[in-house]
Amino acid sequence: xxxxxxxxxxLWSRASALAGLSLGDLAxxxxxxxxxxxxxxxxxxxxxxxxxxxxxxxxxxDPDFELIGVELKTVPVSRAGVPLExxxxxxxxxxxxxxxxxxxxxxxxxxxxxxxxxxxGEREVPVADRRIGAPILWSPSSAEEAxxxxxxxxxxxxxxxxxxxxxxxxxxxxxxxxxxxxxxxxRRPGTDSDGQRVRVLPRGFYLRTHxxxxxxxxxxxxx
DNA sequence: GATTGATCATAC
DNA sequence: GTATGATCAATC
Numbered sequence: 001x002x003x004x005x006x007x008x009x010x011l012w013s014r015a016s017a018l019a020g021l022s023l024g025d026l027a028x029x030x031x032x033x034x035x036x037x038x039x040x041x042x043x044x045x046x047x048x049x050x051x052x053x054x055x056x057x058x059x060x061x062d063p064d065f066e067l068i069g070v071e072l073k074t075v076p077v078s079r080a081g082v083p084l085e086x087x088x089x090x091x092x093x094x095x096x097x098x099x100x101x102x103x104x105x106x107x108x109x110x111x112x113x114x115x116x117x118x119x120x121g122e123r124e125v126p127v128a129d130r131r132i133g134a135p136i137l138w139s140p141s142s143a144e145e146a147x148x149x150x151x152x153x154x155x156x157x158x159x160x161x162x163x164x165x166x167x168x169x170x171x172x173x174x175x176x177x178x179x180x181x182x183x184x185x186x187r188r189p190g191t192d193s194d195g196q197r198v199r200v201l202p203r204g205f206y207l208r209t210h211x212x213x214x215x216x217x218x219x220x221x222x223x
Numbered sequence: 224g225a226t227t228g229a230t231c232a233t234a235c
Numbered sequence: 236g237t238a239t240g241a242t243c244a245a246t247c
Contacts, residue, residue, distance in 0.1 A: 036242085038242060038243080039242080039243065039244095041241095041242090042240075042241045043239075043240030043242085044241090045240090045241080045242095046239090046240045046241060047240055058239045063240095074240090076241090076242075084242090085241075085242060086241095086242095087241090087244045088240080088241060091237095091238075131246070184236095188237095202237095212241090
């Protein structure tokens with residue numbers, strides 16, 4: 001176990017030290033086996049980096065680094081540093097979200113302060129050989145927050161009106177709503193547009209790759 | 224090739 | 236079953 005960082009500077013120092021390591025290197029340091037691929041280990045990279053940086057136990061509530069209020073997001077990238085996947089932000093409190101304001105939303109709470117750790121995610125590269133990139137400590141600019149808020153207001157508003165089953169991944173410019181479930185048979189309490197209680201597929205908010213791509217690009221540090 | 228819906232492991 | 240960590244893979 002690695003102790004939690006007590007300052008952003010300490011977290012930054014630790015994360016910077018990981019840059020350039022391969023996942024095989026880091027797994028060896030933590031005496032952990034490396035999976036052949038991530039099909040049956042989708043969260044493996046995230047947990048590995050969490051543990052290496054001293055994130056609080058996963059059983060607890062957000063943020064990952066409680067003492068300093070920072071969330072960790074590992075993001076799979078191409079060799080050019082462009083995200084290969086969307087980024088999961090949070091699950092959606094379907095029954096309550098209609099009564100929530102943006103400034104108290106889960107989305108803003110999660111994204112207020114984020115340590116991004118890019119990791120090579122090309123499937124043709126063996127997991128153990130994938131290298132960890134330079135970290136980025138980020139907070140949304142006012143423009144970025146406005147973009148996120150615009151989407152959130154639209155999406156949360158529709159969910160609050162019982163329209164969740166009309167939503168799909170194609171909605172939202174920076175933020176989208178997609179399933180977040182064990183499988184397509186999962187259900188959670190919700191309401192339909194008549195206010196009737198129904199069982200609906202659990203959903204989550206995700207950041208589109210173009211949003212994350214810009215965050216990484218604008219914070220790129222050239223060697 | 225990019226996108227959206229579906230899915231996987233683990234802890235409690 | 237719920238919540239954490241996400242990526243897979245069928246389809247557009």
